Amino acid sequence: MSSDLLIRNGRVIDPAQGIDARADLLIRGGRIEAVGENLAAAGVETFDAAGLIAAPGFIDLHVHLREPGFEYKETIESGARSAAAGGFTSVCCMPNTSPVNDNSSVTSFIVERAASAAVRVYPIGAVTQGSKGEHLAEIGEMKSAGIVAISDDGRAVADTNLMRRAMEYARDFGLPVVDHCEDCCAKGGVMHEGEYSALLGLRGMPGAAEDIQVARDVMLAELTGARVHIAHISTARSVEFVRGAKARGLAVTCEVTPHHFTLTDAEVHRSGYDTNTKMAPPLRSQADVDAIIEGLRDGTIDAIATDHAPHHANEKMLEFDRAPFGIIGLETALALALDRLVHGGVISLSRMIELFSTHPARIFNLPGGALAPGSPGDVTIFDPDRAVRIDAASFESKSRNTPFDGWQLKGGPAATIVGGRIVWRREREITEQTKID
Amino acid sequence: MPLYRKDLLGIADLSAEEINLILDTAETFRDVNQRRIKKVPTLRGKTIINLFFEASTRTRTSFEIAAKRLSADAINISASTSSVVKGETLVDTALNLQAMAPDAIVIRHSSSGAPHQIARLVDAGIINAGDGAHEHPTQALLDALTIRQQKGRITGLKVAIVGDVLHSRVARSNAHLLSKLGAHVSLAGPRTLLPFGLEKHIPPGEGSVAFADSVEDAMSDADVVMMLRIQLERQSGGYFPSLREYSIHYGLNRRRLSLAKHDVCVLHPGPINRGVEIDSDVADGPFSLILDQVSNGVAVRMAVLYLLAGGD
Numbered sequence: 001m002s003s004d005l006l007i008r009n010g011r012v013i014d015p016a017q018g019i020d021a022r023a024d025l026l027i028r029g030g031r032i033e034a035v036g037e038n039l040a041a042a043g044v045e046t047f048d049a050a051g052l053i054a055a056p057g058f059i060d061l062h063v064h065l066r067e068p069g070f071e072y073k074e075t076i077e078s079g080a081r082s083a084a085a086g087g088f089t090s091v092c093c094m095p096n097t098s099p100v101n102d103n104s105s106v107t108s109f110i111v112e113r114a115a116s117a118a119v120r121v122y123p124i125g126a127v128t129q130g131s132k133g134e135h136l137a138e139i140g141e142m143k144s145a146g147i148v149a150i151s152d153d154g155r156a157v158a159d160t161n162l163m164r165r166a167m168e169y170a171r172d173f174g175l176p177v178v179d180h181c182e183d184c185c186a187k188g189g190v191m192h193e194g195e196y197s198a199l200l201g202l203r204g205m206p207g208a209a210e211d212i213q214v215a216r217d218v219m220l221a222e223l224t225g226a227r228v229h230i231a232h233i234s235t236a237r238s239v240e241f242v243r244g245a246k247a248r249g250l251a252v253t254c255e256v257t258p259h260h261f262t263l264t265d266a267e268v269h270r271s272g273y274d275t276n277t278k279m280a281p282p283l284r285s286q287a288d289v290d291a292i293i294e295g296l297r298d299g300t301i302d303a304i305a306t307d308h309a310p311h312h313a314n315e316k317m318l319e320f321d322r323a324p325f326g327i328i329g330l331e332t333a334l335a336l337a338l339d340r341l342v343h344g345g346v347i348s349l350s351r352m353i354e355l356f357s358t359h360p361a362r363i364f365n366l367p368g369g370a371l372a373p374g375s376p377g378d379v380t381i382f383d384p385d386r387a388v389r390i391d392a393a394s395f396e397s398k399s400r401n402t403p404f405d406g407w408q409l410k411g412g413p414a415a416t417i418v419g420g421r422i423v424w425r426r427e428r429e430i431t432e433q434t435k436i437d
Numbered sequence: 438m439p440l441y442r443k444d445l446l447g448i449a450d451l452s453a454e455e456i457n458l459i460l461d462t463a464e465t466f467r468d469v470n471q472r473r474i475k476k477v478p479t480l481r482g483k484t485i486i487n488l489f490f491e492a493s494t495r496t497r498t499s500f501e502i503a504a505k506r507l508s509a510d511a512i513n514i515s516a517s518t519s520s521v522v523k524g525e526t527l528v529d530t531a532l533n534l535q536a537m538a539p540d541a542i543v544i545r546h547s548s549s550g551a552p553h554q555i556a557r558l559v560d561a562g563i564i565n566a567g568d569g570a571h572e573h574p575t576q577a578l579l580d581a582l583t584i585r586q587q588k589g590r591i592t593g594l595k596v597a598i599v600g601d602v603l604h605s606r607v608a609r610s611n612a613h614l615l616s617k618l619g620a621h622v623s624l625a626g627p628r629t630l631l632p633f634g635l636e637k638h639i640p641p642g643e644g645s646v647a648f649a650d651s652v653e654d655a656m657s658d659a660d661v662v663m664m665l666r667i668q669l670e671r672q673s674g675g676y677f678p679s680l681r682e683y684s685i686h687y688g689l690n691r692r693r694l695s696l697a698k699h700d701v702c703v704l705h706p707g708p709i710n711r712g713v714e715i716d717s718d719v720a721d722g723p724f725s726l727i728l729d730q731v732s733n734g735v736a737v738r739m740a741v742l743y744l745l746a747g748g749d
Contacts, residue, residue, distance in 0.1 A: 194634050195634030195635070195637040195638060196634075197632070197634075198632035198633065198634040198635040198638075199449070199609075199634070199635055199638045200549055200550065200571055201549040201568070201569050201570030201571030201572070201604075201606060201609060201632075202549050202550070202569075202570070202571075203570075272550070272553045272554070272557065273549070273550030273551075273553050273554055275554075314526055317526035317527060317528035317529070318526055318527055319527055319546070319548030319550070319551045319554070320548060320549065320550045320551075320554070321548045321549065321569070322548060
């Protein structure tokens with residue numbers, strides 16, 4: 001998907017190089033060639049980015065693309081289109097497909113499918129065979145086939161000894177270990193345990209269930225020297241543990257989802273048991289959200305990842321306690337981050353770009369994350385100020401399970417460029433026409 | 438004066454005025470239930486569906502009798518399992534019912550919130566007859582009617598609710614209702630079965646809801662003691678070691694009852710586990726209002742059906 005493109009007149013922000021300036025950006029042969037003023041390139045397609053921000057392509061460390069096995073929810077092709085429409089140029093897909101991505105054949109299948117997808121897709125391999133938490137998967141073979149990290153996401157690796165071995169073994173292959181931290185004391189729960197679960201009569205998952213496992217993983221990171229990445233951090237204490245780990249110089253990183261910095265468990269009540277407020281980890285208390293915001297502000301939290309978890313409408317049309325966990329997030333993440341975090345005064349635009357691009361690239365050691373000459377020509381162009389109305393019906397994803405449908409937010413993606421090719425751009429004319437009607 | 442709402446999903450949504458309206462209306466239906474001909478034409482031509490996704494004898498029969506005494510056409514649907522087991526979603530179930538154009542649907546479901554999810558999708562009034570561990574509004578209303586008859590008031594009474602509060606929709610609805618009407622509710626039971634945090638959702642007012650340190654604390658000087666049924670499967674769930682120990686430490690016996698006021702009333706939503714949460718001599722004793730509760734159930738449900746489905 002190599003191509004040439006000149007992006008003109010945008011405000012280029014690249015935290016990796018400390019660039020924040022009105023500049024042009026030239027991509028040739030799919031790679032960044034130059035960033036500078038008044039660049040000229042004869043015969044090269046141009047994109048007018050006046051009034052927009054051009055940033056290194058956004059990388060989502062945590063998505064579920066559902067293929068193979070659950071193509072009725074999402075496919076690699078539809079998930080990649082959804083990513084492009086959300087401003088992401090790369091996504092990392094979790095292995096809980098059917099079959100589970102726990103061997104190199106499944107990894108190769110995903111890589112092959114991803115070759116024609118709109119954005120770059122990097123598979124994450126399972127830690128254990130079938131993600132059952134019993135025997136290590138063939139991590140080395142999967143690495144050769146293209147995985148960028150290992151995780152049994154959706155489940156925790158409960159056995160501490162096995163997790164220790166996984167961390168040690170993963171070091172040999174330079175792979176980070178991503179853990180979905182949920183101790184068994186959350187078993188049977190369907191929402192955060194607290195005043196709202198008490199009020200609603202729903203079984204709770206205490207915050208301690210996450211804290212316990214994050215604390216354990218931090219200790220194992222210290223023991224093994226492994227790179228440990230905490231998936232979808234959601235509690236105040238977990239943020240504290242990661243902050244402490246960083247202070248001690250451990251290779252521990254973490255990500256947060258937009259829903260965990262935007263919503264609290266009160267939303268389950270307010271929405272009247274809407275199954276789109278059900279996910280794992282669950283929406284937490286206000287005190288937890290406040291701590292997450294502080295973690296975003298002080299740098300404890302490294303990345304924003306969506307945990308994009310598509311489910312068919314039928315599956316969410318069930319009783320709250322029987323509906324599956326998870327919501328989609330690729331097409332709402334940027335708008336939520338701009339609205340809540342940047343316009344909300346929590347972080348700067350540059351810091352937001354670090355969370356979406358610079359850091360994710362470093363954490364999983366991926367190409368991209370910078371607009372330096374020679375880097376992949378992956379660029380996310382967005383408008384930080386335009387009014388956005390979330391309309392789930394118009395999503396590129398096959399699924400619609402979002403609690404943000406109808407939300408009015410400030411800021412959103414304008415165009416997504418992968419390897420110098422425009423893979424998505426906002427249909428400005430159509431949108432404005434609709435507005436007039 | 439009708440009740441200006443489409444559904445009765447829980448007591449938490451109701452004002453004290455609305456609760457009193459239902460209780461006052463129930464009093465008039467109590468008279469109907471004492472007559473030789475126990476039927477009034479109030480709901481003639483109305484269709485009421487009793488949709489029970491969970492086994493129930495008392496509540497289902499009570500709603501059915503209530504509907505029939507109001508001359509409504511009552512249809513019972515027992516789906517012993519959830520919609521998903523049948524291979525139908527909850528939404529499909531709701532839309533199918535909607536297509537039959539009933540005036541009210543009475544729903545009992547093992548999942549908290551199921552009536553709320555259905556209420557959003559159908560025009561008929563939804564009456565929650567118990568949803569999971571959430572609410573059981575008509576039970577709390579009949580309990581309040583029973584207490585009011587016996588004590589002449591609710592305001593200022595001390596009410597102990599004892600047992601498995603965590604899984605009890607009866608306890609939740611009663612905590613909301615009694616505190617709204619000015620009673621002081623004390624919740625007690627094994628710490629493993631108490632939903633701490635519930636009290637944060639009780640609006641400040643004349644009444645209150647608090648967790649007691651012990652069953653004895655809750656019962657001391659109580660005007661009303663309400664025992665909750667202990668589900669036998671909670672033992673295997675690891676919430677307490679044995680029914681024997683539960684009965685000794687948390688059950689209602691004569692010794693514990695003596696801590697309460699001398700004119701205490703004993704309530705239980707039934708069915709009772711004799712010798713577990715309540716001793717037989719207390720259940721059958723002079724302070725017990727357990728059977729009055731059942732009689733009042735019919736009157737309260739007539740009032741609710743009348744107030745929700747009675748309008749044109």
